[in-house]
Amino acid sequence: MTDFRFHHGGVSVPSLAEAIEWYDRVLGFKVEREFRIAAAKSRTAMLRKGPLRFEIFEVENADPLPADRSHPARDLATHGNKHIAFCVEDLDAFLLEMTERRADVAMVVREPFGTGCFIRDCAGNLIEFVEEDAT
Structure with a gap:
């Protein structure tokens, strides 16, 4: 079987800026990079804390x-x-x-x-x- 390892988890949030601040203040994650995903109509940030990554999406018109x-x-x-x-x-x-x-x-x-x-x-x-x- 092909070997694999964990890369990241991801969540959708109503406010990317608020989530970036929360994940930094509460858990110590820092922004690795920010980008847009046109197909998903999202502003996205990949956060990192040591080897751990967390991807956060702010998607236009998303349901709560x-x-x-x-x-x-x-x-x-x-x-x-x-x-x-x-x-x-x-x-x-x-x-x-x-x-x-x-x-x-x-x-x-x-x-x-x-x-x-x-x-x-x-x-x-x-x-x-x-x-x-x-x-």
């Missing part, structure tokens, strides 16, 4: 995010892509930092199968952070 898509448990009841997830070493330290950065914490999960949380970006898109088990 359906309310259920910004609630983790309800979002699972709709087929399709759900979210992107990142690892953190210490969930409690991460949650404290997100509180300090005024992030919208949607859900904290502490279950036998794992520990993590979901936050909402400035447009309501879900992003998961998991504390990886050291074992």
